[in-house]
Amino acid sequence: MVKYIGKRIVYMFITLFLIATASFFLMQTLPGSPIASYNKLNDTQKAIVEKKYGIDKPKPVQYAIYMKNLAKGDLGTSFVFKGKSVNDLLATRLKPSLILGAQAMVFGTIVGILLGMLAALKHNTFWDYGSTFFAILGISIPSFVFASLLQYWIASEWHLLPVGLWNDGWKSSVLPSLALAMGPLALSARFIRTEMIEVLNSDYIMLAKAKGANGFEIAFKHAFRNALIPLITVLGPLAAGLVTGSLVVEQIFAIPGIGEQFVSSIMTNDHATIMGTTLLFSAFLIAVIFIVDILYGVIDPRIRVSGGKG
Amino acid sequence: MTNILEVKDLELSFHTFAGEVKAIRGVNFDLQKGETLAIVGESGSGKSVTTKSIMRLLPESSAEYKNGEILFEGRDLTKISEKDMQKIRGKDISMIFQDPMTSLNPTMTIGRQIMEPILKHQKLNKSAARKKTIELLNLVGIPNAENRYKMYPHQFSGGQRQRIVIAIALACNPKVLIADEPTTALDVTIQAQILELMKDIQKKTDTSIIFITHDLGVVANVADRVAVMYGGRIVEIGTVDEIFYNPQHPYTWGLLSSMPSMDLEDQKLYAIPGTPPDLLNPPKGDAFALRSEYAMKIDMERQPPFFKVSDTHYAATWLLHSQAPQVEPPALIIERMKTFKGSRYYVEQTGGTV
Numbered sequence: 001m002v003k004y005i006g007k008r009i010v011y012m013f014i015t016l017f018l019i020a021t022a023s024f025f026l027m028q029t030l031p032g033s034p035i036a037s038y039n040k041l042n043d044t045q046k047a048i049v050e051k052k053y054g055i056d057k058p059k060p061v062q063y064a065i066y067m068k069n070l071a072k073g074d075l076g077t078s079f080v081f082k083g084k085s086v087n088d089l090l091a092t093r094l095k096p097s098l099i100l101g102a103q104a105m106v107f108g109t110i111v112g113i114l115l116g117m118l119a120a121l122k123h124n125t126f127w128d129y130g131s132t133f134f135a136i137l138g139i140s141i142p143s144f145v146f147a148s149l150l151q152y153w154i155a156s157e158w159h160l161l162p163v164g165l166w167n168d169g170w171k172s173s174v175l176p177s178l179a180l181a182m183g184p185l186a187l188s189a190r191f192i193r194t195e196m197i198e199v200l201n202s203d204y205i206m207l208a209k210a211k212g213a214n215g216f217e218i219a220f221k222h223a224f225r226n227a228l229i230p231l232i233t234v235l236g237p238l239a240a241g242l243v244t245g246s247l248v249v250e251q252i253f254a255i256p257g258i259g260e261q262f263v264s265s266i267m268t269n270d271h272a273t274i275m276g277t278t279l280l281f282s283a284f285l286i287a288v289i290f291i292v293d294i295l296y297g298v299i300d301p302r303i304r305v306s307g308g309k310g
Numbered sequence: 311m312t313n314i315l316e317v318k319d320l321e322l323s324f325h326t327f328a329g330e331v332k333a334i335r336g337v338n339f340d341l342q343k344g345e346t347l348a349i350v351g352e353s354g355s356g357k358s359v360t361t362k363s364i365m366r367l368l369p370e371s372s373a374e375y376k377n378g379e380i381l382f383e384g385r386d387l388t389k390i391s392e393k394d395m396q397k398i399r400g401k402d403i404s405m406i407f408q409d410p411m412t413s414l415n416p417t418m419t420i421g422r423q424i425m426e427p428i429l430k431h432q433k434l435n436k437s438a439a440r441k442k443t444i445e446l447l448n449l450v451g452i453p454n455a456e457n458r459y460k461m462y463p464h465q466f467s468g469g470q471r472q473r474i475v476i477a478i479a480l481a482c483n484p485k486v487l488i489a490d491e492p493t494t495a496l497d498v499t500i501q502a503q504i505l506e507l508m509k510d511i512q513k514k515t516d517t518s519i520i521f522i523t524h525d526l527g528v529v530a531n532v533a534d535r536v537a538v539m540y541g542g543r544i545v546e547i548g549t550v551d552e553i554f555y556n557p558q559h560p561y562t563w564g565l566l567s568s569m570p571s572m573d574l575e576d577q578k579l580y581a582i583p584g585t586p587p588d589l590l591n592p593p594k595g596d597a598f599a600l601r602s603e604y605a606m607k608i609d610m611e612r613q614p615p616f617f618k619v620s621d622t623h624y625a626a627t628w629l630l631h632s633q634a635p636q637v638e639p640p641a642l643i644i645e646r647m648k649t650f651k652g653s654r655y656y657v658e659q660t661g662g663t664v
Contacts, residue, residue, distance in 0.1 A: 124371070203412040209367055210407075211427040211478065212400035214393075225417045300417055301462040 008293070012286050019282045020070060023275060024063055032269050053079060055271075066275070075279070076272035080265070086276035090258065094280070096166050097250070097257035099173055101243035104180035109235065111181075112188025113228075119189065120196030120227075121219055131189060138186025147179035147252045164254040176253045180246055184238055188231055195227040202226075229300050236292035240285040314518050315341040315364070315486055320378035322363050331589050333359045335542040336378070341486065346512065346519040348533035348550075350526060350565065354586045356542040357522045361488045364520075365405055366395050382486070401431040404479040408491040410471035414463035420474050421459030427481045446477040450507060469500035473507065480511060488520045493528060505531055526569045530554060535622070538562050541587045541597030548623035555650035558617075558625035560602040563643045571642075580642070596628065604629060604637050620652070 041049065050056040054065060069076060075086035112135075119131040154175060155163040161175055162168045199205060200223055208222045247259030258277065265273035297304040322334040334356050341347050349357045362368050364380055366387065380387040382403065387395065404427075407413040415423060421443055428439045440459075447455035450473040452466075463471055472492060479487055489508065493501040509532060512519060521532055529536055529550070536553040538546040538561065546559040557563055564582040584601035587593050593600065599609035608614075608628050617630035628634055639647070647655040 203407055203409060204415040206367060207405075207407060207413045207475070207478070208415065208426075210365055210399055210405040211481075212396045212398070212430055213426070214396055222415055222418070226415070302416060302464045 005294075008290055012290060015286055016279065016283060020067065020275070020279055021063075023278045024066060025059075027271060027274055028059060030269065053077070070279075075276035078265075078270055078273050080268045080270045080273070086272050089261065089273060090276055090280055093256060093258045093261045096173075096255050097243050097246055097259060100176050100180055100246055100249070100255070100257065101239065103173060103177035104242055104246075105184055105235075105239050107177065108181035108184030109188045109231075112185040113192050113231075115185070116189040116192025117196055117219060117224070117227075119193040120200060121215070123197055123200075128193075131193070135186040135189040135193075138182040139190070141182070142248075143179050143183060144248045144252055146182050147176065147249050150175045150179055151252065164252070166255045172253075172255070176246070176249050176255060179249050179252075180242055184235075184242065187234065187238065191231045191234065192227055195230055196223055199223045199226045225299055229296070232292055232295050232299065236288045237285070240281070240288045243284060312343050313340040314343050314383070315520075316379075316381040317360070317364070318379050318381065320360070320363065320380065321376040322359065322368075323374050323376055324368075324372050325374065326372065326590075329590050332592050333542055333589055334363065335589075335592060337539075337542075337544055339537050339544060339547060341518050341520060343485075343518055344512070344516045345534040346521055346532055348521045348523060348529040348536045349539055350523060350529055350536060351539035352524065352586050354589075355539040356589075357539050358490055360539070361405070361490055361520055361522055365399060365403060365488065366392075367405075397431070400427040400484075401482045402484055403486045403488065404482070404484040406472075406475050406479050406487065406489040406492045409495045410468055410475050411495065413475055414471055416463055419460050419462055420466070424459070424474065424477050424481055427478065431482045442481070443477075446481060447474075449480070449511070450474070450477045451503075452477075469496055469503065472496060472500075472504055476504070476507065476511070480515070480517075483515060484517060486520065487517050488522075490522045491524070492521075494523070494525070501528070508532065526554075526565065538565065541592065542589055543597065543626065545598065545627070546623075546625040548619070548625075551650065552620065552623040555646050556619070556623070556653040557639075557643060557646075558619055558623075558630060559598075559627045560604045560629070561598045562625075563639050564601075566646065567640050567642050580640075596626075606634065 047056065054062060057065070066076065073087075075090070078084050078086055078089055081089060115131045115134065119128040122128050151163055154160050162172050164172075166172050196219075200218075205218060205222055208218050213222065243258075246257060247263060249255075250257035250259050258280075261273070262277045262281075264270075265277060317337055317339050320334055320337045321332070324331040324333055337356070337360055339347065349360065351357050359368065363373070363375070364382075364387065375388045378388070382398070387398070390398075414420065421440070424443045424446055425439045428434055428442055429436075432439075432442075434442065443459055444455045447459060452458060452470060452473055458466075463474070466474065472495075476492075492508070493504050496504060505528065508519065511517070519532075521529070523529060533550050535547065535549050537544045538553065538559065540561050546553065546557065546562045548556075553562060554566065557566060561582075564580070567580040568582060570579055582601060587597045587600070593610075594613075595611050596602075596605070596609040596614050599605040602609070606628055612628075614626045614628045614631075616624040616626050618624055619630070629637060638644070644655050647653040648657045650656060
């Protein structure tokens, strides 16, 4: 197991290196330059700025310098935000996005799993149809619609929670997290329902019943773990998507998250910030996939990686 | 002999989108202490449904007990609450399923799976239950049980998994063990081992066994008595010798004729023509009449009652009625009957052995 994890970590670094290289050169193919819009500067001033940020050097040299700094963990300096380091920029921007993503994920999957199990256990009854209806709504209605509805009713009409911004502690995070949670909630509910129904019809559930197990034991001791496996597969990318893709919801609630940062950096050709954000997202996704692979083994002994002796 | 289980006039239907499927249409039998009763019949004859209905393992949403009772130690299992039933399942009545590859939970160690009914029904503490689990694994012939009880089902072969399923079934020393085609999914050498194991265990524990199979070779090997099922009813029931050497129902004749035999080398293997009846619209008379060359007019109109052949042997066919014409069973069956004392074809054999 230790050997496997070590190997995976090495691969993760190689992947990250390849992503850094690819995005570095791809980014260079974008038209314009970070200072193209600085109309007030004359050519000499532009040259000075270019020299300061090191973008006057040939591309391979820039690449080498960037990679050297990256190896030290330094993501460079933003071109746009007045000499702020990208590390600092990301650190302040990442926190709200991470909190929102994590809350949405935890709430969404737990409620989704419960809803899915309820639907499966009460198969073909009112509960099943109700939860299916709810899940279809969650999948088909985009999160920004929920965001606007929540904002209008709960914040603006009933004044229960703040309308937006990130300045009221946990209260600021409730509505955007709820809006974001609808997707994973609906998805988990559908996955768990389908899988639970199949598992509940399997022979080993019949055997568990024949052993005298009651409904609760059958659902949670025998069926749940087996029904969880397909859900784990989608949860990884979903988690990464939540943190990185909360852009619209962040905009609606005026939350200074990382999604907004990413878009504005592309608009302004802020090379260092684009690179930094891309790498951060990639690292996040790679880490999540790694965790999912480990979780597989924890949940399903058949795909457990055998350590050493096989 | 005391009856441990009595099934009386059991009728059970499934409600499907196509309509009501009358899967069991009046089944009667009893099970005595320490005996093995085999239930044989084609696929769809109702043998599995009968046993699952004893355990109440059929989906409650679609299966309905229409009539009859299942008496276990005097209690009617069709009437008691689900909670009381849970106390009986796995403790007094337990079950072995057909396919060992799918009947164990893939994400639970086999030790925990065997321990589960022990902890549930016998109120032992963990370490005592663990000890009992290892004893059970030794009993069913899993070597190195101390280490292997922590393993998962996928780390065992098919035959070993069926041994584990048997260990689960035996965990609480059940009074009745229902084995639903326990050897069908296994290859022949393993089949023989599993049958030996079951006979062995029955000798040690005096458990009554209901053995469902469509393999008559297996029946001859394990059973004391045999019930032949067709179209949701028992058509003939008797001791092994009576069913094999003095069969009365044309369906039993067909079944026995379609069994490959070592003695008859050049014979083409017999097959019963046609298909089992559609229990959505069960036939009015004898369900087998449409496939039987011995069918009479009355077979199409009225269901035959049980006719007594001997104290232990009953068959539901109009051929046994006093007004029915004498018919010749198939030649193969006559050969069999020649060895059975009491049959009309009995021939005294020189040397005396059967």
